[in-house]
Amino acid sequence: MFGASVTCLYVLLELIPKGASVTIQTEQAVMAAAGGPASLTCQLTEHDDVLQITWQKILPDGEKDLATYTRRFGARVRPELKDNMDFQYEELQNCSVVIREATGEDEGCYRCVFNTYGKGALIGTTCLKLYELHGPVLHIREPWSPEESEVSCSATGRPAPTVTLIVTQQHLSFSQHNTTRVHNNNNTVTVTTTAVLSGLHGNSTQVGCVAGVASGAQIQVFQRIYEEKRTSDDGFLNPESLRSFLTWTAVLWMIALFCMLAVIGYLQHKLKHSSRNPERTKTPRQTTRDSQQVTTPLIHHVNEIKQRTPAKTRPESSVSKQLF
Structure with a gap:
């Protein structure tokens, strides 16, 4: 019995491919x-x-x-x-x-x-x-209040990517997260994550987004939010932006007024100068040479007439010549 078992084990070992x-x-x-x-x-x-x-x-x-x-x-x-x-x-x-x-x-x-x-x-x-991984694209919308702003980030990939919003300042936080997925015709998926950033108090805030796929690469993008560019809830500029807007408007108006006064002064000066010399503007002034050219032919013509006309002799002289 033991011999038969050894024989079967030997046959099985021979059937196993060498190098297995x-x-x-x-x-x-x-x-x-x-x-x-x-x-x-x-x-x-x-x-x-x-x-x-x-x-x-x-x-x-x-x-x-x-x-x-x-x-x-x-x-x-x-x-x-x-x-x-x-x-x-x-x-x-x-x-x-x-x-x-x-x-x-x-x-x-x-x-x-x-x-x-x-x-x-x-x-x-x-x-x-x-x-596949395309994006991410980070978008920051106008804030709902001076201390909040809506941030969204989208990326397209295959398989469906993960999209995560991040912020560098510790006192800031995201809330009201919302994620949507859209399946495209080329087997890719577009994922968009939206959240509200709260706690904005500084002059600027850096917000980022990380997109990646499973066992694949990750791509990060960052964008800075500037406080001076933000608007209030009612759609009007905040006091800081309004002050800057009014300052530039006043400067532009002063430049326009200065240019207008300069043009008016130039026109008045030109009108005064032309009114003092009315004859100069109507008829040109004759020069001495021109007057000589006009009068000289008349004098010459009179002299010629005098030379051609014989002088009249007195009758007494003619009678005396006949008598003697």
């Missing part, structure tokens, strides 16, 4: 940003004589070979994947594939197969999951 005790170290799930690089890695925990490494993608109808490596032929990647996939290895004990720009088609589970001499195929499995 050797494990492959890998991550069960790898998170990567959509559109960014994704790295899948497998490593043997013991040194074995590896003949070939093969990376496969698990599909509903079976496995699809993506890349292989052997000492004789080197690394080989499917032609349609060469531009977007790198195959890396280290002494055939550690290998990985790097997808440069991961998309939704790259999501799924992958197998790394170590074909060893004497131990057969050693297989590890890892799955790739992508996440």
Whole structure:
């Protein structure tokens, strides 16, 4: 009876694949940003004589070979994947594939197969999951009272992101939290968190928002609230802003009045100057040269007439000439 039991145990040990005790170290799930690089890695925990490494993608109808490596032929990647996939290895004990720009088609589970001499195929499995994160966008609305302000923050991602409002001052606090989720057509979810910030007393307050996805990256944004820019409940400017507004208005009015007085003074001066010299503005003044050009021809004409007309002789002289 004891001999039969030993024989059965020996048969079971022979049926167990050799090297089954050797494990492959890998991550069960790898998170990567959509559109960014994704790295899948497998490593043997013991040194074995590896003949070939093969990376496969698990599909509903079976496995699809993506890349292989052997000492004789080197690394080989499917032609349609060469531009977007790198195959890396280290002494055939550690290998990985790097997808440069991961998309939704790259999501799924992958197998790394170590074909060893004497131990057969050693297989590890890892799955790739992508996440998206857009935002966050922080918005601060006009306050309901001098000591309160409504703050909202929204982010879009896949899976649904977490959105958290934070404030740097310890004496401030958020209340009346409200969170909404909107499912988009591209399988992303937009999450918006709204709260009321209470305890505003200082000149400025820094408010922040943290958005992140599960097992993925987190993004933080901050914005400062300035007290002098805030308004009162009735929609009018607060005293500080009103005082500044009135000061600038008075300055602008003084500048406009000064310009108007300057223009009026210039026009009055011009009118007085033109009224003192009416003839100068009506007829041009003749110069000495022009007057000489006008009078000289008349004098010359009179002289010519005098020279051409003979002088009249007295009758006594003519009679005396006849008598003698």
